[in-house]
Structure formats: structure tokens, C-alpha cells
Amino acid sequence: MLKRFISLFTGDSTSSGKVVIPHSKHSIANNDVSRNAIKVIERLQQADFEAYLVGGGVRDLLLDGHPKDFDVATNATPEQVRKLFRNSRIIGRRFRIVHVRYGREVIEVTTFRSHHQEGSGKSQESHQSDEGMLLRDNVYGDLQSDAERRDFTINALYYDPVSRDILDYTRGVNDIDARMLRIIGDPATRFKEDPVRMLRAVRFAAKLGFEIEPKTAAPIADLASMLQNIPAARLWDESMKLFMSGYSTAIFHQMVERDLFKYLFPGSASHIANPQTMAFFENAMLNTDKRIRADKRVTPAFIFAVLLWPAVVTRQDELMAEGSSTALQAAHQAQQQVLQAQLNVISIPKRFTSVMREIWDLQAALPRRNGRRAYRTLEQQRFRAAYDFLLLREQSGEDHQGLGAWWTEFQFADEEKREQLIAALPRSGNNSNRRRRKPRRSPGQQNPGQQEG
Incomplete structure (x- = not known):
């Protein structure tokens, strides 16, 4: 044409x-x-x-x-x-x-x-x-x-x-x-004027299937750190265009290749060297792109929950290793610390961070299925997102011993089949984190070791 x-x-x-x-x-x-x-x-x-x-x-x-x-x-x-x-x-x-x-x-x-x-x-x-x-x-x-x-x-x-x-x-x-993306004027000068142009370059190239002209591409990696000078609110707007455009997979690869990703997600950048983490990110973006192109509903909370999850898990393990927290306390502290660090870079609205926390919290609930726990988890508002999150983790190489398949069968089964699935669960492991309650005392009974005055 x-x-x-x-x-x-x-x-x-x-x-x-x-x-x-x-x-x-x-x-x-x-x-x-x-x-x-x-x-x-x-x-x-x-x-x-x-x-x-x-x-x-x-x-x-x-x-x-x-x-x-x-x-x-x-x-x-x-x-x-x-x-x-x-x-x-x-x-x-x-x-x-x-x-x-x-x-x-x-x-x-x-x-x-x-x-x-x-x-x-x-x-x-x-x-x-x-x-x-x-x-x-x-x-x-x-x-x-x-x-x-x-x-x-x-x-x-x-x-x-x-x-x-x-x-x-x-x-x-x-x-x-x-099919060439070329900046107007001197590339370094134009990128310094507005560092967001570097993000626009990778977005347009990925969306249109264009090559970035060599002179345009040359200074990007060296100037990528200037993204740290961009207000967090503006980077939120730009990140929506990056990840909610239907081309996030190609954009993500361009960002990693040109050293841009680490300035948007500094807490997650060190994890992309892990093939399993890289697969987790890629699978999430492929899934998001497919849903957007099929006009299906997507939420930024999901992709941001994915991108920050490795940092949350790492920080939780560090807190547990310090011996100062229970698993639940460590999880909540890790979430708060990782989110706060990320909010300094990208101003994620609270309506999305709250959903991210729910998805993360349900990752700990999904393995606990004995008794009525499975029914209570199934009734959670974010169950479907958390279930999809679990499937992505398994698809990316994590071994959860068939947990995703179990939940796939459970949520679509009739009542009788659900009871059979729960009954077949091993009792050890699912209740290992349950706190033992102290025996209830009768009204007149003294606390152990308590002396009458």
C-alpha cells in the first residue's frame, strides 16, 4: 500500500x-x-x-x-x-x-x-x-x-x-x-528531554512490528536510568499502555533487552535471570495479551501481582530466616515492604494493590483444603484470579503436586464429588499450620501454675 x-x-x-x-x-x-x-x-x-x-x-x-x-x-x-x-x-x-x-x-x-x-x-x-x-x-x-x-x-x-x-x-x-521507528533529531538529546520516549519507542516497535532504527536505539540502555526522574504517577499511566495494550509480551522482551525493565521494577529485575521466573512473567503476559485481543476482561492488578511475586517470596523467606516472624506475619510484612518500594517508582492505585494482596494471600490458602476450608476459599471474591495465578506458577515449572488440577476438578464438581475429593486428601500437611487451641477451662478452674491467694 x-x-x-x-x-x-x-x-x-x-x-x-x-x-x-x-x-x-x-x-x-x-x-x-x-x-x-x-x-x-x-x-x-x-x-x-x-x-x-x-x-x-x-x-x-x-x-x-x-x-x-x-x-x-x-x-x-x-x-x-x-x-x-x-x-x-x-x-x-x-x-x-x-x-x-x-x-x-x-x-x-x-x-x-x-x-x-x-x-x-x-x-x-x-x-x-x-x-x-x-x-x-x-x-x-x-x-x-x-x-x-x-x-x-x-x-x-x-x-x-x-x-x-x-x-x-x-x-x-x-x-x-x-517499518522503521526513527526518532526526530538527535536521539540522546530527545530522550533526555523526555525519558518516557524510551518506553514509547519499545512500545511502538513491539505493537507495530517495527525495527528501532540503530541510531535511535543506541543511547537507550545508557540513558535508561533517567526513568528514575519521572514522577511515579506518570509511570503508572505509561505502564498501563505497556502491559494493557495487547502486546505486553513483545514489549517486555524489548524492555529487558534495552535495560529499561530494571528501572520500572527494581525489586523484580534480579529475578529474571531465573528461567522459571522468566517463564512465569512470559506466560502471564501471553495470557493477558490473548484475553485483551479476545475482548475479555483483564485487570492490571493481576499482571502487577505476577511481576512483584518473586520479590515478595524472596523477602518472605528472608524474614522467616531471621526468625522474627510467623509465616503469616512474614507474608504480610513482605507484601507491604515490596509494595512500598514499588510505589516509589510506579504509583499503583490502592484499588489494585488491595486486589494484588488478596491474590497473594490466597496462594497460601489454596493448599489448605481439609474440612470446610476448600468451600470457604472457593467463595472468596478473588478465587478465580488466585486460581489462574496458581496455574501460571505450575505452568512455569513450580511443582505443587497437582494442586491446580485438584482445584480445576473441585470448582466444577457436584456436591458429592467435592466431598469425595476432600475425603481423599491426606490429613497431614493440610493442617500443619493450624494453631492448637489451649484446653478450655471451667469457670472455677485455675490457670496452670496459678496459686490461690
């Missing part, structure tokens, strides 16, 4: 570097574009502003994909956009944008940006840290500077649904055709 673009780059470039690709030379149809995004662009253009569909939406349309989000770029300032659309609001501080809402759909409108050392205007501001990271980026510019300020060439394409032309300043269409 994209091969026919190549001829355009040999003679149709303007002196500014812009390539105009007319509708007759590309496959994007307005029927594939959000009607609300087109309405936003049309209204901005009617008000004498420039406005285009931009970024991943254009990229995915050229790849015959079906974008979920449609973003708009314009030379109107956020305040000017806000005046045109009553159904909008300005958000952000580091990077101010406008959200125009149509029911449940939100069209994100950004003002053309410029290089941070350029631009003018009283309200414009750009600040960098000593490491080169942009702390605020509200320097406005024109269309060409906006293209040059975007992260990757494939994301710097502009589509005008009115003229139906595509504008390309960075040869992004060439890179789509070559």
Missing part, C-alpha cells in the same frame, strides 16, 4: 522540507476518521486557524488500522480553542492541551509547539532540568516546528480531512513503508 508514496519524495518536496501527499496517492478515507474529530478541525479552520489530524491516528490509518483516539493539532492557543468549544476544558501544566468532549469521546487538541529555545510570547515558557529533561513545554510555534518537535517520524504526519492531503515534514511515510 505504501510503496506508491516513495516517488513523491524525489521531486515534490518544497524548500521547507514539506511533502504534500494528495488524496489520490494515499488510502485514508474520511469515513474511517472520527466524525467528531472532523467537526473540531472544520470549526477551527472556519475560524481561520490551521488544524489537522495528527500523530498515531494518521499512522494507524495508513497501516490499515483502526485508531481508538483521534488527536488534533492547531495554531490556535489553548485559550482560543477553549473559546470556540463550550464542551472543552484546558488540562495539563507541563504540556497544556484542550479536551473537547462529545459524549464519551474526547478529542485532544494541542497547539503547535516549537523548539524550546525558540518561540516568543509572554505566556510561553519552557524549563529544563540539569540533565536536559523538559519540565515545562509550552513554547508555541508553526506547523513545521511542531513536526520537528514530535517524538518519532511516524507520529509526525498531518492529515487535513477538508483538503484530504497528508503533510509530511520528517519523511515519516518513508519510515512507515520501511
Whole structure:
């Protein structure tokens, strides 16, 4: 589909570097574009502003994909956009944008940006840290500077649904055709400006099946530690895109290969050298990807419970070795300590950490099946997640002596069969952690060793 673009780059470039690709030379149809995004662009253009569909939406349309989000770029300032659309609001501080809402759909409108050392205007501001990271980026510019300020060439394409032309300043269409992910500008400088771009690089490469251009890839491992400077709340948002996109398996391998994983999960990174742990992570992500692609329900709590589990087990064993805790106390202390360390890096919401704890706690309950324990465990709200977690552990090489198969049979059996399964259990081992109760005394009986006064 994209091969026919190549001829355009040999003679149709303007002196500014812009390539105009007319509708007759590309496959994007307005029927594939959000009607609300087109309405936003049309209204901005009617008000004498420039406005285009931009970024991943254009990229995915050229790849015959079906974008979920449609973003708009314009030379109107956020305040000017806000005046045109009553159904909008300005958000952000580091990077101010406008959200125009149509029911449940939100069209994100950004003002053309410029290089941070350029631009003018009283309200414009750009600040960098000593490491080169942009702390605020509200320097406005024109269309060409906006293209040059975007992260990757494939994301710097502009589509005008009115003229139906595509504008390309960075040869992004060439890179789509070559299935190549290339950063715009000097890679080290651009990654220092925003280290999250390194995560975006591996995510796009994995999702699209693209190669990361060698010069783009070269500085990633050396600069990966700069992710430690990113706020934990922002890394939560990015981690959702990494693990809940349906491509987490490929993304995970890219993160490990390029030394990014250890800065997102420092407590888990040392465990991936263990083949069994690596298989555990991979199997969990394969399962999550399959469920997402089948439109089945998934929760981030499960994948985060998997990624932190080896660290929890290791810490629990250390606490037990110190001899200062019971197994239950050690488990809870280990969970708290591992979670707290991880929350300093990625701000996992409490509604998910509570589910993670329940999944972990049920790993200790699942082997205890005598009496009514199996029924009580089966009634737990997180039983199914905990059961899936156990199956992943077994699939990855842990030997639980058929525990997963037992629970598979028990949960789908009738009452008679369930009683038979429980009766067939060995009594030793299942009750080994039960505390013995002291004999109950009669009201007048003295405590052992107690003397009458």
C-alpha cells in the first residue's frame, strides 16, 4: 500500500522540507476518521486557524488500522480553542492541551509547539532540568516546528480531512513503508528531554512490528536510568499502555533487552535471570495479551501481582530466616515492604494493590483444603484470579503436586464429588499450620501454675 508514496519524495518536496501527499496517492478515507474529530478541525479552520489530524491516528490509518483516539493539532492557543468549544476544558501544566468532549469521546487538541529555545510570547515558557529533561513545554510555534518537535517520524504526519492531503515534514511515510521507528533529531538529546520516549519507542516497535532504527536505539540502555526522574504517577499511566495494550509480551522482551525493565521494577529485575521466573512473567503476559485481543476482561492488578511475586517470596523467606516472624506475619510484612518500594517508582492505585494482596494471600490458602476450608476459599471474591495465578506458577515449572488440577476438578464438581475429593486428601500437611487451641477451662478452674491467694 505504501510503496506508491516513495516517488513523491524525489521531486515534490518544497524548500521547507514539506511533502504534500494528495488524496489520490494515499488510502485514508474520511469515513474511517472520527466524525467528531472532523467537526473540531472544520470549526477551527472556519475560524481561520490551521488544524489537522495528527500523530498515531494518521499512522494507524495508513497501516490499515483502526485508531481508538483521534488527536488534533492547531495554531490556535489553548485559550482560543477553549473559546470556540463550550464542551472543552484546558488540562495539563507541563504540556497544556484542550479536551473537547462529545459524549464519551474526547478529542485532544494541542497547539503547535516549537523548539524550546525558540518561540516568543509572554505566556510561553519552557524549563529544563540539569540533565536536559523538559519540565515545562509550552513554547508555541508553526506547523513545521511542531513536526520537528514530535517524538518519532511516524507520529509526525498531518492529515487535513477538508483538503484530504497528508503533510509530511520528517519523511515519516518513508519510515512507515520501511517499518522503521526513527526518532526526530538527535536521539540522546530527545530522550533526555523526555525519558518516557524510551518506553514509547519499545512500545511502538513491539505493537507495530517495527525495527528501532540503530541510531535511535543506541543511547537507550545508557540513558535508561533517567526513568528514575519521572514522577511515579506518570509511570503508572505509561505502564498501563505497556502491559494493557495487547502486546505486553513483545514489549517486555524489548524492555529487558534495552535495560529499561530494571528501572520500572527494581525489586523484580534480579529475578529474571531465573528461567522459571522468566517463564512465569512470559506466560502471564501471553495470557493477558490473548484475553485483551479476545475482548475479555483483564485487570492490571493481576499482571502487577505476577511481576512483584518473586520479590515478595524472596523477602518472605528472608524474614522467616531471621526468625522474627510467623509465616503469616512474614507474608504480610513482605507484601507491604515490596509494595512500598514499588510505589516509589510506579504509583499503583490502592484499588489494585488491595486486589494484588488478596491474590497473594490466597496462594497460601489454596493448599489448605481439609474440612470446610476448600468451600470457604472457593467463595472468596478473588478465587478465580488466585486460581489462574496458581496455574501460571505450575505452568512455569513450580511443582505443587497437582494442586491446580485438584482445584480445576473441585470448582466444577457436584456436591458429592467435592466431598469425595476432600475425603481423599491426606490429613497431614493440610493442617500443619493450624494453631492448637489451649484446653478450655471451667469457670472455677485455675490457670496452670496459678496459686490461690
